[in-house]
Amino acid sequence: MTGFALDPEQEQECERLRALATERLRPLAEKGEPGRVNRPLLAALGEHGLLERVFAAGALELCLLRESLAYGCTEAETALALQGLGAHPVLRAGSPEQCARWLPGVRAGRTVAAFALSEPGAGSDAAALALAARPVAGGAGGGWRLTGEKRWISNAPEADFYTVFARTGEGPGARGVSAFLVPADRPGLGGEALDMLSPHAIGALTFDGVPVGPEDLLGEPGGGFRVAMDTLNRFRPSVGAFAVGMARAALDATLAHTAHRAAFGGVLGDLQAVAHRVAEMATRTEAARLLVYAAAAAYDADSGSPDVPRRAAMAKLLATESAQYVVDHAVQLHGAVALQRGHLLEHLYREVRAPRIYEGASEVQRTIIARSLYAQHASAEQHAPAEVDR
Template sequence: MPGFTLEAQQRQWCDQLRALAAERLSPLAEKGEAGRVNRGLLAALGELELLQPLFTAGALELCLLRESLAYACTEAETALALQGLGAYPVHRYGSPALRGRWLPEVIAGSAVAAFALSEPGAGSDAAALALRAEPTRTGWRLCGQKCWISNAPQADFYTVFARTTQGAGARGVTAFLVPADRAGLSGEPLDMLSPHPIGSLLFDSVPVGAEDVLGELDHGFAVAMDTLNRFRPSVGAFALGMAQAALDATIAHTKRRTAFGGPLSAQQSVSHQVAEMATRIEASRLLVYAAASAYDAHEAKAASGGQGERERSGGRGQVKAAAMAKLMATETAQYVVDRAVQLHGARALQRGHLLEHLYREVRAPRIYEGATEVQRTIIAKELYA
């Protein structure tokens, strides 16, 4: 589609990002410890000025950034994405004091951000949050748990979603910025399939005040959804980067690997699988770019019309496009990486092989930031609206 053909400058930038990730970031990623925040890698992202676009770039540019980094260094991509997810609510909804305190350090890679939405009983059903914000004379105290929180418990601050009005569903949730050293806040790491830092948090009467609120009281669910809609297309881009890396490795392998008297690529059963992998990737890429462009168009319209225009338009087409992109790209990446492993054979299962790494990495995006089933629910709801 001509509308989604990248310009020469964009292609050149993607090539530069791939090279940068391979040469500068991948060696730092290898020095990291599985399950722990790699602060050296994060500092390098800041030094290379790759964290600033999380807040200033359009959605399409963000997709190109994440796809390019993921192709060569998934750890760098994930570190970057988690900074954006945790700090974007501060950028968009925080007071000048909160933005001034935290965003410069986030952009420099010296402060680690985290997005604390999920709970033991509220994963896909985010409106069912049980973490309580109990009123006090000076504000609230947070009581409850969060679980499967990326960068926990090693982050420097958390964007936390808590229930301020009981029985109000999504309308009774408020977003707070909670520094990691706040009294009563503790956590522990979780041992997960992928090597990312993920943990649980315990809130034992953690004090928060009006100065910690992000956005408006009881409107935190909108903060969460706005953030997820911003990053959802680029989750698809992350998946595309992994899928493209797996495809390229498979093409190279099937060209040079011989079996039954010739290269694997000469066997129709192999070449047809590779063709299917490439087709699904390209279709997913178009969906991701279209969703990112729809988001950018919606933001531009909202900016020209003000906040009222944002609320009136609601971005319904953009929400559906983002859900479709995330659904298609993450499912495609799982398919492509699985096929790539099969075509490589046992060598792809060896620890340290690119595909062994991608096989562990590719599973999680089908769950986080809205599982595949949630994306289908969103799409269906928009279709029947």
């Protein structure tokens, strides 16, 4: 890829994925029950090798994968992304035993993973987690008991295992958070589904003294915040890609509609107000796409660079806000037909709202960006040569 223009092979692969999503995956999605995990859809993602690619792909390839699937079937894209989000901490920080036990099933679409970070009082502020991991007799060597609640967890309460972040208290704030792999059948773990706008499963989890041991840790005690942030930095640009895929679908639908819809002796697209709005939709979509690709390329070049969190935040912020704008204006230009149940834009209108909140709300992304900019400015001032009096 040069200048963030896709090469012919990438374009062909994206087209293949859009067709696969439309022709093979969307029918499975339509048979699923809203608010429930669609296991046949997950199995199909595994059969087509798409879940394997979530773990093997670089950040840019992951973005192209998510954007292409989102264009043709948002449910397939979301199912794929949630598998990656829930299992990425296992891949990066899990023991060989944990990886061998859980990841093959995730890749095949047989095992459902979930990322359990948010709580009723701690959503985007991961350092404010309250779920308590209290040591049992014998200290950390004897394990912990998890007590508290998680909320707004995708794939809950139907997942087969959860990546759970809890406060073990090695230090204040972020330094006292650890990550655990918790199987769904662990005693004391309960859950309920939440009736949300999103079509996929979202639920709450309760932890009533759930036992976890050193073998359930992902990484080191007190290292959970780093595991969470590494996962979010990896996936935030691709959340932007999901948004870009929805925006491109809405834009294409709008072009088709306004090019043929009769209005005032011509077609809608002949009206300057309509044409200018479509131009704005296209410009915002393209700007978001380029920023997403740039953030992904930066991650692939050096995932540990201090610029990566800022670039990821910028990509997610611009792409999700732009997609909201594009879908909203697409509905407006279509009129009442776009509000009918089953219409593409009615579906996208419901889907496009949540990405501005999850994996860090837009306000949090702005905070990340601003802090990074001011830190960079302070560092530049500190290392600038002193002025010499003349």
